Amino acid sequence: MQSLVPMGLPFRLSPMLCAAALAVALVAPSAAGAQALQSRLFEVTKSKKLRVCQFPLYYSISFRNPKTGEIEGIDADLSKELAKELGAELEIVESSFGTFIADLQANKCEIGMFGVGASLKRAQAVEFSKPYLITNIYAVTRKDGPIKSWADVDKKGVKAAVTLGSYIEPFMKSYLKNAELVSVAPPNTREGELVAQRVDVIITDYPTAIKVTDEFDWAKTIVPEEKLAVTPYAYVVPQGDQIWLNYINLFIDTIKLDGRLMKYAKKNKLDPIVAP
Numbered sequence: 640m641q642s643l644v645p646m647g648l649p650f651r652l653s654p655m656l657c658a659a660a661l662a663v664a665l666v667a668p669s670a671a672g673a674q675a676l677q678s679r680l681f682e683v684t685k686s687k688k689l690r691v692c693q694f695p696l697y698y699s700i701s702f703r704n705p706k707t708g709e710i711e712g713i714d715a716d717l718s719k720e721l722a723k724e725l726g727a728e729l730e731i732v733e734s735s736f737g738t739f740i741a742d743l744q745a746n747k748c749e750i751g752m753f754g755v756g757a758s759l760k761r762a763q764a765v766e767f768s769k770p771y772l773i774t775n776i777y778a779v780t781r782k783d784g785p786i787k788s789w790a791d792v793d794k795k796g797v798k799a800a801v802t803l804g805s806y807i808e809p810f811m812k813s814y815l816k817n818a819e820l821v822s823v824a825p826p827n828t829r830e831g832e833l834v835a836q837r838v839d840v841i842i843t844d845y846p847t848a849i850k851v852t853d854e855f856d857w858a859k860t861i862v863p864e865e866k867l868a869v870t871p872y873a874y875v876v877p878q879g880d881q882i883w884l885n886y887i888n889l890f891i892d893t894i895k896l897d898g899r900l901m902k903y904a905k906k907n908k909l910d911p912i913v914a915p
Contacts, residue, residue, distance in 0.1 A: 678882035692734035692748035698850030737804030751875040756806035770871030
């Protein structure tokens with residue numbers, strides 16, 4: 640096909656095409672800039688407020704002390720550190736394992752910080768940071784109860800409690816063949832059900848196992864013969880904000896390197912499960 644532009648002559652755009660090209664050139668950078676400015680990182684640093692979703696019934700992680708009303712635990716400490724790094728005021732938004740995804744999607748908080756197990760199913764709806772803790776599951780029961788070893792957990796007549804919405808719940812649903820699984824919804828707790836002897840055993844993670852056995856002299860921890868449901872704990876943010884996720888990942892790298900993660904892990908007796 641013969642070219643419409645004579646050979647040897649410079650190619651020239653019509654005035655209209657020039658105007659269109661200029662408009663695209665001007666709009667493209669501003670659109671990219673607008674997208675960047677929509678990041679929660681910039682919203683938090685501008686508003687000077689960081690909203691953190693936490694489950695206030697999680698021993699050693701984010702547990703509201705009934706005497707002081709303050710939330711205590713490793714994520715209570717680290718959420719303060721994150722707010723400090725951002726130069727923002729910390730606002731705690733109460734959430735739970737059954738509602739945190741909806742809370743994030745509804746923009747009730749910028750981040751969930753309460754030992755959320757990173758699972759492939761949850762990752763379909765939210766973004767997970769790098770892990771900061773790694774745990775597996777344990778059984779906690781009464782010393783004078785019917786559970787003497789892990790083999791006793793899955794027997795007929797045994798009631799085993801888990802927290803509704805936790806990553807442990809679906810695992811135990813498929814794991815147990817004989818025992819009855821009891822899913823406990825907040826504000827009730829597995830520990831309260833065990834104290835009231837409405838269940839024989841609670842299936843939990845390392846943080847809760849440590850806390851319950853520390854607080855109650857009648858409680859004992861039973862460790863499975865093999866590690867079950869090994870799960871990384873991570874912080875959770877809404878999907879689609881890579882700038883915010885990058886910042887949170889850098890925060891985790893930073894507190895690992897400068898010792899703050901280990902400091903607060905030891906304070907809350909969680910140093911054995913700190914992620915490498």
